[in-house]
Amino acid sequence: MTDKDPLFPQTGAEGEPLLAALARAPHEWALFLDIDGTLLDLAETPDGIVVPPRLPDVLQALTRHLGGALALVTGRQVALADRLFTPHRFPIAGLHGAERRGSDGTLIPADRPPALDDIRAELARAPAALPGVLFEDKGAALALHYRQAQGTRDRVAALMEKQLARIGEGWELLHGKMVVELRPAAKDKGRALRAFLDSEPFAGRKPLAIGDDVTDEAMFAAANALGGTSIRIAPPDQDTAALATLPTPERLRQILEEIAHER
Ligand SMILES: O=P(O)(O)OC[C@H]1O[C@H](O[C@H]2O[C@H](CO)[C@@H](O)[C@H](O)[C@H]2O)[C@H](O)[C@@H](O)[C@@H]1O
Numbered sequence: 001m002t003d004k005d006p007l008f009p010q011t012g013a014e015g016e017p018l019l020a021a022l023a024r025a026p027h028e029w030a031l032f033l034d035i036d037g038t039l040l041d042l043a044e045t046p047d048g049i050v051v052p053p054r055l056p057d058v059l060q061a062l063t064r065h066l067g068g069a070l071a072l073v074t075g076r077q078v079a080l081a082d083r084l085f086t087p088h089r090f091p092i093a094g095l096h097g098a099e100r101r102g103s104d105g106t107l108i109p110a111d112r113p114p115a116l117d118d119i120r121a122e123l124a125r126a127p128a129a130l131p132g133v134l135f136e137d138k139g140a141a142l143a144l145h146y147r148q149a150q151g152t153r154d155r156v157a158a159l160m161e162k163q164l165a166r167i168g169e170g171w172e173l174l175h176g177k178m179v180v181e182l183r184p185a186a187k188d189k190g191r192a193l194r195a196f197l198d199s200e201p202f203a204g205r206k207p208l209a210i211g212d213d214v215t216d217e218a219m220f221a222a223a224n225a226l227g228g229t230s231i232r233i234a235p236p237d238q239d240t241a242a243l244a245t246l247p248t249p250e251r252l253r254q255i256l257e258e259i260a261h262e263r
């Protein structure tokens, strides 16, 4: 390996050569894709995202090229992600790795302790006190979004800290893009990537992980440690474990579509 090897670039390198390497040897690679901010442009609200019409078929074509070794790794619920990419269903880790469905189609759900229900009720009332804040109920994880009320950031964080203290061990807060999420701590995106690579058809392949946010950092670190590589959708000077960057979801979608049409 040299400093110039495109498969093992320095942090801040351009991500396109990594995807070109995958396109040249799809049987060697497993592809792990985040959704919001990576495959899809960010929107003002969680429900405001737009799935470009060709994207589900592009992902399906890529899945075929890769012999099935493509998985979505997202903070969304699996059920919601399935609706986004209908009629296709992909191997997927949801809720940042707390739930997972491998290529055999069996979903391993996240635990949903009763204690979460009181917290759910309190957070559902938060938008009344914090105008512009949005509550997202993801079943086994709960989120408050402040993209449309950025002045409430500290109050949202304090409210979520209070919920974390209530629910106790085994839970954590994730501070994502203008969102704070309460979620199970034991499973993250890095562990999800490792679990995929322990099973067919992912086993024995080099992982390429692509994401855009703090929650993807565990996935980047796992991919790098397992002989693969990683791309963050971010400016080239982003502080990240990812070994390369791409500027926008749109550029990623263009490249994925080119690879899908090469076959
Ligand atoms: O892991 P991801 O697939 O990237 O999901 C991360 C979170 O994405 C969503 O929130 C983010 O995207 C919204 C739509 O673009 C945006 O309005 C919000 O500000 C972002 O934080 C989703 O709502 C969360 O549940 C996911 O965990």
Ligand SMILES: [Mg+2]
Residues within 6 Å of the ligand: 034, 035, 036, 037, 038, 211, 212, 213
């Ligand atoms: Mg994302």
